[in-house]
Amino acid sequence: MEDAYWQTRWQRGETGFHLPRPHPKLVTLWPTFAPDFASPVFVPLCGKSLDMVWLAERGHAVIGVELSELAVTAFFAEQGLVPDQQQQGALTRFSAGHYTIYCGDFFSMSAEHVAGCEQIYDRAALIALPAPLREAYVQHLRSMLPKAQLLLITLVYLQHQMAGPPFSVPPEEVAALFADANRVQLMDHDILSHEPRFAAKGVTALREQVWRLSW
Numbered sequence: 001m002e003d004a005y006w007q008t009r010w011q012r013g014e015t016g017f018h019l020p021r022p023h024p025k026l027v028t029l030w031p032t033f034a035p036d037f038a039s040p041v042f043v044p045l046c047g048k049s050l051d052m053v054w055l056a057e058r059g060h061a062v063i064g065v066e067l068s069e070l071a072v073t074a075f076f077a078e079q080g081l082v083p084d085q086q087q088q089g090a091l092t093r094f095s096a097g098h099y100t101i102y103c104g105d106f107f108s109m110s111a112e113h114v115a116g117c118e119q120i121y122d123r124a125a126l127i128a129l130p131a132p133l134r135e136a137y138v139q140h141l142r143s144m145l146p147k148a149q150l151l152l153i154t155l156v157y158l159q160h161q162m163a164g165p166p167f168s169v170p171p172e173e174v175a176a177l178f179a180d181a182n183r184v185q186l187m188d189h190d191i192l193s194h195e196p197r198f199a200a201k202g203v204t205a206l207r208e209q210v211w212r213l214s215w
Contacts, residue, residue: 003067003105006039010068017166018047022054023123025153025210029119029186030055033151033212042117044106045125045140048075055121056098063114064101065091072103106137111144120150127155127166133168138177142215152211163202174211181215 038057043052046064048071056062066072072094076083081096091104091113102113106125120141129137142148154169175183192199192206199206 006067007070010070017124017128019050022051023153025187025208026051026054026123028150029057029151029210029212033149039119040086040117041119041121041122041183044137045122045128046075046101047071047124049123051123052099053079053120058111060098060119062099063117064099065106065109065113066101066103067105069103072101075099075101079181088170097104107140109140114144117145118148120145120148122150123153124166126142126152127164130167131162134173135177146215148215150211150213152213154209154211156207156209157198157203157205161203162198171209174209178213179215181213184212186210186212 014147027213040061040063041055043049043055044060046052046066047068048066052062052064052075058168076094076096076099079097079099081099083094083096083099083101086093086095088102090108091102092102094101102109126134126137127137152174154174156170157167157168159168171185187208187210190206192203195206
């Protein structure tokens with residue numbers, strides 16, 4: 001998707017992907033996935049997700065990247081924080097409390113921006129990208145973090161029934177994208193009954209899959 005697409009969605013308030021609470025799979029699985037609560041966590045394409053608040057409340061420093069400055073400023077305002085702002089090349093660094101969020105293009109990030117991270121949480125990044133960008137996303141993620149654990153949440157549905165985003169990323173694609181990584185599928189649930197917006201668009205089956213990956 002072009003940058004303007006996401007900027008427009010935030011400006012129009014078309015953010016059905018934003019949850020009013022931490023994702024239940026994060027709450028259930030993270031304590032066993034990452035028992036070291038002192039280590040920083042990278043959250044790509046983070047929006048203003050309350051998952052970051054949940055992680056911070058458990059002692060993690062959170063590093064995010066988000067294209068929309070509207071989303072970034074809203075996150076800090078909603079948490080009652082006034083962030084320090086610094087321009088770092090093509091990115092603007094917003095920082096306050098447990099949170100550092102880089103505003104700009106994910107592909108403008110480097111290993112320097114995520115120094116010290118070995119844990120990644122991706123609920124809405126991979127599934128936000130069309131197929132041609134997903135491979136590039138994974139390659140760039142791994143170039144920045146050559147050693148890491150990733151908790152990944154994906155959706156699986158018949159792509160012809162609905163135009164993404166969010167896009168369907170079936171397990172065979174996860175296997176291809178992370179071919180040399182250690183992969184464990186933690187959950188696979190039918191969630192269509194809890195997602196009426198998908199059913200309204202003609203989706204007849206919707207599964208949510210959760211993966212633990214390490215490399």
